[in-house]
Amino acid sequence: MEMFVSRPAVHPVEAPPLADAAENPLGVRMKDVQGMPGTPGGLALRLVQFAFAVAALGVMTSTSDFPSVTAFCSLVAAAILQSLWSISLAFLDVYALLVRRCLRNRRALCWFTIGDGITATLTFASACASAGITVLISNDLNLCSENHCTSFETAAAMAFIGWFAVSPSFLLNLWSLACR
Amino acid sequence: MEMFVSRPAVHPVEAPPLADAAENPLGVRMKDVQGMPGTPGGLALRLVQFAFAVAALGVMTSTSDFPSVTAFCSLVAAAILQSLWSISLAFLDVYALLVRRCLRNRRALCWFTIGDGITATLTFASACASAGITVLISNDLNLCSENHCTSFETAAAMAFIGWFAVSPSFLLNLWSLACR
Numbered sequence: 573m574e575m576f577v578s579r580p581a582v583h584p585v586e587a588p589p590l591a592d593a594a595e596n597p598l599g600v601r602m603k604d605v606q607g608m609p610g611t612p613g614g615l616a617l618r619l620v621q622f623a624f625a626v627a628a629l630g631v632m633t634s635t636s637d638f639p640s641v642t643a644f645c646s647l648v649a650a651a652i653l654q655s656l657w658s659i660s661l662a663f664l665d666v667y668a669l670l671v672r673r674c675l676r677n678r679r680a681l682c683w684f685t686i687g688d689g690i691t692a693t694l695t696f697a698s699a700c701a702s703a704g705i706t707v708l709i710s711n712d713l714n715l716c717s718e719n720h721c722t723s724f725e726t727a728a729a730m731a732f733i734g735w736f737a738v739s740p741s742f743l744l745n746l747w748s749l750a751c752r
Numbered sequence: 753m754e755m756f757v758s759r760p761a762v763h764p765v766e767a768p769p770l771a772d773a774a775e776n777p778l779g780v781r782m783k784d785v786q787g788m789p790g791t792p793g794g795l796a797l798r799l800v801q802f803a804f805a806v807a808a809l810g811v812m813t814s815t816s817d818f819p820s821v822t823a824f825c826s827l828v829a830a831a832i833l834q835s836l837w838s839i840s841l842a843f844l845d846v847y848a849l850l851v852r853r854c855l856r857n858r859r860a861l862c863w864f865t866i867g868d869g870i871t872a873t874l875t876f877a878s879a880c881a882s883a884g885i886t887v888l889i890s891n892d893l894n895l896c897s898e899n900h901c902t903s904f905e906t907a908a909a910m911a912f913i914g915w916f917a918v919s920p921s922f923l924l925n926l927w928s929l930a931c932r
Contacts, residue, residue, distance in 0.1 A: 641888055643884035696880070704880070750928075
């Protein structure tokens with residue numbers, strides 16, 4: 573009987589579920605967001621990132637004179653880094669999907685966020701530098717006849733699209749890191 | 753007696769308070785972070801952003817031939833946008849500090865995050881493009897004798913430092929938006 577009386581005293585502890593009920597749908601909603609590590613959407617994002625990084629790399633290296641411009645070399649380096657990072661995380665996503673493991677523990681999320689932030693910044697920076705030089709060559713100096721303007725433009729565009737695909741990964745990882 | 757038996761079934765519902773207790777100090781900790789809107793640290797960040805955007809603008813416009821290069825024009829445009837945005841939010845921070853109002857409601861945070869994201873991206877993009885062209889002129893083509901290499905480099909560096917000052921604002925806003 574004493575234990576029954578003591579139950580109301582436990583009530584303050586039981587009260588939180590109300591706040592928790594308001595919080596739970598958010599938690600559930602966040603868990604379902606496609607694009608996070610370990611979801612099919614996240615895997616698709618990684619594959620898109622990898623595809624466009626490889627495309628930028630291929631188009632840029634197909635031109636013979638890219639090593640003469642530092643920015644184009646940096647685009648090649650950033651595209652290599654981006655493709656390696658994206659394909660590694662794609663394999664990790666495939667593994668997580670196959671064994672149904674949740675990749676969203678705090679430490680993993682932290683590493684994913686840092687890696688995404690670095691690769692996104694590098695890809696964007698090199699894409700901007702390449703685009704700036706391409707615009708300089710084509711619009712400001714009108715030297716397209718003696719340069720591979722189309723290839724340079726295509727490579728920069730591919731790198732930009734790759735960056736567009738990395739940004740959601742980065743923002744979602746940061747968001748779910750903050751949500752914990 | 754039946755109720756005692758049924759209690760373990762209720763346990764999963766009672767478990768959350770533990771997670772909630774672990775979450776509460778995080779909420780308290782986030783409120784104190786300097787650099788968020790309405791804190792002295794946030795105001796300082798805004799003033800640093802404004803100062804470096806104005807410095808980049810001043811150094812770039814002090815050269816006579818910047819309009820001939822699209823990337824340098826974009827740097828000027830981005831620096832103007834950045835300085836206007838930063839000084840507006842600096843005034844808002846001063847107001848919030850004077851009347852001791854918390855600026856961290858959801859809608860305001862959302863606008864601050866979007867604005868910071870856009871200005872940070874534009875500043876970074878134009879700084880990268882300018883840096884790419886400056887490196888092209890000075891290292892790849894060795895044309896520094898007939899160009900204002902030092903000014904271009906200084907302006908790009910100022911824009912980069914401005915971007916470094918915007919990033920924490922953006923990340924903190926996004927973080928506290930996700931924390932709510």
